[in-house]
Structures are given as structure tokens and as C-alpha cells.
Amino acid sequence: MKDLSQTMQDYLKAIATLDRGGEVSTTDIAAALKVSPASVTSMIKRLASMKLIQHKAYRGVVLTHAGRKVAMEIIRHHRLIELYLAEALGYTWDQVHAEAENLEHHISEDFEDRIAKILGDPKYDPHGDPIPTKDGHLPPTVHDRLCDADVDDVLIVRRVNDDDAELLRTLTEHGIGLATTVRVVERDETSGHITIRVRRTTVRLQHSSASRIFVERQAVVS
Amino acid sequence: MKDLSQTMQDYLKAIATLDRGGEVSTTDIAAALKVSPASVTSMIKRLASMKLIQHKAYRGVVLTHAGRKVAMEIIRHHRLIELYLAEALGYTWDQVHAEAENLEHHISEDFEDRIAKILGDPKYDPHGDPIPTKDGHLPPTVHDRLCDADVDDVLIVRRVNDDDAELLRTLTEHGIGLATTVRVVERDETSGHITIRVRRTTVRLQHSSASRIFVERQAVVS
DNA sequence: TCGTAGATTTAGACGTGTCTAAATTTCTTC
DNA sequence: GAAGAAATTTAGACACGTCTAAATCTACGA
Numbered sequence: 001m002k003d004l005s006q007t008m009q010d011y012l013k014a015i016a017t018l019d020r021g022g023e024v025s026t027t028d029i030a031a032a033l034k035v036s037p038a039s040v041t042s043m044i045k046r047l048a049s050m051k052l053i054q055h056k057a058y059r060g061v062v063l064t065h066a067g068r069k070v071a072m073e074i075i076r077h078h079r080l081i082e083l084y085l086a087e088a089l090g091y092t093w094d095q096v097h098a099e100a101e102n103l104e105h106h107i108s109e110d111f112e113d114r115i116a117k118i119l120g121d122p123k124y125d126p127h128g129d130p131i132p133t134k135d136g137h138l139p140p141t142v143h144d145r146l147c148d149a150d151v152d153d154v155l156i157v158r159r160v161n162d163d164d165a166e167l168l169r170t171l172t173e174h175g176i177g178l179a180t181t182v183r184v185v186e187r188d189e190t191s192g193h194i195t196i197r198v199r200r201t202t203v204r205l206q207h208s209s210a211s212r213i214f215v216e217r218q219a220v221v222s
Numbered sequence: 223m224k225d226l227s228q229t230m231q232d233y234l235k236a237i238a239t240l241d242r243g244g245e246v247s248t249t250d251i252a253a254a255l256k257v258s259p260a261s262v263t264s265m266i267k268r269l270a271s272m273k274l275i276q277h278k279a280y281r282g283v284v285l286t287h288a289g290r291k292v293a294m295e296i297i298r299h300h301r302l303i304e305l306y307l308a309e310a311l312g313y314t315w316d317q318v319h320a321e322a323e324n325l326e327h328h329i330s331e332d333f334e335d336r337i338a339k340i341l342g343d344p345k346y347d348p349h350g351d352p353i354p355t356k357d358g359h360l361p362p363t364v365h366d367r368l369c370d371a372d373v374d375d376v377l378i379v380r381r382v383n384d385d386d387a388e389l390l391r392t393l394t395e396h397g398i399g400l401a402t403t404v405r406v407v408e409r410d411e412t413s414g415h416i417t418i419r420v421r422r423t424t425v426r427l428q429h430s431s432a433s434r435i436f437v438e439r440q441a442v443v444s
Numbered sequence: 445t446c447g448t449a450g451a452t453t454t455a456g457a458c459g460t461g462t463c464t465a466a467a468t469t470t471c472t473t474c
Numbered sequence: 475g476a477a478g479a480a481a482t483t484t485a486g487a488c489a490c491g492t493c494t495a496a497a498t499c500t501a502c503g504a
Contacts, residue, residue, distance in 0.1 A: 268461095281482095470481070
């Protein structure tokens, strides 16, 4: 849609991803994109001058309506491509992210429409992440993280972040995928580890891993 | 394979495409890439310092073995993508070039291998252009151009350059595709136009169009 | 409230790839 | 073979996106 550089698109996508309702900090953007905070500041100035973000000095940034639209379009590309790679080309869920990351900036509107149609206008990608619609709306999804669950909670895995291929492979090895039911058996508050039971085995996860897994509380069976 | 910028890849591809056995001129590269000759000179210096091309000042450039390998890999990507878009996503032959031009620099080795396998290790793209093998060899193809044919020659269309979408649409409208047989009915040496007959209709082509169409002399039927 | 740690911005530099204008070399033609 | 035309290169500038080092601002604890 817009004629923005790939770099600008990446910044907007990162800001959208980091958005938790308030301002997004320079440091967080720098960490997400693996560039220095100084680089972020200079790009922030450019994006703000283009009215894609709002910037209050020293206070972080917020996407404008226009900026969010661009970000949603990139995210739509990314997730549609991930699903297409999985469905049509046999990629596994740990392989799709890296490929989509490269392709998302380089497909045409036409390509987007064609794969969306072939996939039947899907709402979720292989990791359970919602695919924004063409007009930028996100299908509903869960926001509770496994790292916040209590011992003895019984949970259904609904989403796993796509950016840690190692974690995705580990989950597959243990037979954990979308819709898998797990039970929290232990929380180690000092180390942050969380241990879950799935079928006959237990899996011990780092806090950073558990924070990438989104779950739904098992409906109570009457 | 190599960690070259997209721009460098484009230069190498252009040089490979313009290669007619001898040196390729600065001006021709500039025209192909739509940049100024001065820009080409500065990029030539960089590519030469990387041993991807040989450069004799004021005398043009030649690809080295390493440079040709990179170029062939990009061309392989381009043509595989074109065929995949046509076969799997329903693109017509006038639509594939623009999309492939963007994607060719951004697919992984893995992606290349997967679509090549799905397509059955094809040798030719939708325009009849040969797809380089992984080790950089080009399947055989015809090199005679329609613009060089004589009146009354009966010819089979075997290749059409992919970079003129308008021409490709015109050919489709007149029912001309790969394997179509045509007969030269007139050559206008002053204007350069060439007129051909296909089935019941005649088509008048500019020299630049006829030079993009490659033909095979009809085998003599005994 | 004061000082400082941490976050942010500024200053200044660099590499890439582009441009125009000017200088230089090669080619063509008489 | 010399002069002019055409191609090529050099010189110098600029936008983008990055960096490090230094300056500045914010927030928090004593």
C-alpha cells in the first residue's frame, strides 16, 4: 500500500507487536530490531514526521491510525505467508517464520489476495496468531500466558509466538501443539521455570518460553 | 548463497542477461537497470574488487566464474518463481515477471528446492526461457529471433522475453503462445515492422517486439 | 529534595547506492 | 590523421540507515 522502505515497515511492525496499550519505548524497539537506541531515535523522528507514529520526547511512541494500518498489512502478509508455506509447501511450524520474515515485504497486493483466497480467507496462522483482515482488524484470540498460570491449572494451548524456532521444535518433540491440553505441576518462582504435564510426560520450561505460550482455561466439565 | 546486496545481485543478473559473448558496456547496464552510467561505473568498481566481474577501463565488463554463478542462481530463482506463480497460483504469463522480480532476491535455498520439486525439476519457465540448474547450467534453447526471419519463413514460437507485459498480452489476444506456428508475410525494412500470419489473422509487430520473440524453423515435412 | 542510574537524544561519522556536471577516452568520419 | 561525437570515468553531493560517544532527561531511592 504505502511506499515505505522495508526498514520503516519493520519499525512499524515492531511497534505494533510491542504495543500493550500505552507508549512503546525506544529501548524495546531497539531490542526487537537488534539496532542501537540511537538508531531508533533517528528513525522515530522520520516516522513521526510522516505522521505514522506520535512521539513525545523521552516518553515513547504510539502508532497513528495510518501507522497501524501499515503495520497490520505487514503482519497480515507475514501470517498469510506462514500459513501458505505450511499448507502448500509442507513447511513445519518452526520453519515458516524465517521465510515469511523475508517475503512479507516483497509480495504484491495481488499475491496476498490470491493466497488468501486459496487458503479460504483464514483467520489464524499455524501458531494460532490471528491474521488481520484487509481492513486491519484482528480476529479474537486469547491473551493469557502460560507463565502467569497457577499450579494445577488445566489449560489448552491456543497460540505460540512464532519467533523462537527452538521452542517450537521442543514443543513438537513433546507432542505439544495447538489445542493440546496441559496441566501446571510446578512453578519455581526464583528461577522462573514452570513445569507442565502433558499426557504421560512432564516438560520444564524457562520463563521466557512460557511467556511465548498463550493458553485458554479448560472449560469446566459438568 | 552469497551475501550480496539486492542491488549487486541485480547488476550481476543484468550483465548475464546482456552477455552476448563479449564485454558488456556501461551504457547497456545503465539502460537495463534504469540508473545513470556514472552509477554503473561506481558499482562496477565494487563488483570488480570482489572478483565477481572483470573490468578493463573504458572497455566494458565480463562476469567471472563466481559472478556468473551468482547471476545464474538469481535467474534460476526468477524463472522457478514465474513457473510456480503460473502453475500454482493461476497467474498468466504477462503477470509473473513483475512479481518474480521482487521475490527472486528474498527466497531461501529451501524455498527454491521445495518449489522446484513440486514443479518436477522443470527446465523451462512459462515464456520458454531455460531455467538454470542448481549448478548453473542452462538447458538448450533456440536463439533465432523473429526480427531476423525472412518473408515466407514458417516458424514455431519457442520463447518470448518476459519483460514486456504489454507484448505478452497482445500475443495472447491473437492466440499466439509457445508452440504456435506463424508465417512471415512482410518485412518493412525502413520502419522495422514485421508482419506475420497466424491462423486466419495477420499481426504487425514492431522491431523491438519481434526481437523479443524467439523461433524455431518449422521442420520440413517430407 | 537531591543524587544518581538508566533511558533517551544529540553529535558526528561511515557505508551503500544514487545523482549531475565536468573531464577524459575511444570511436567515427572525412 | 585530426576533429567532433559518443561513451566512460571522475568529482562531489545527497538520502538512508547504521554506529559510538557524549550530553541530557526521567525516575527512584535515600
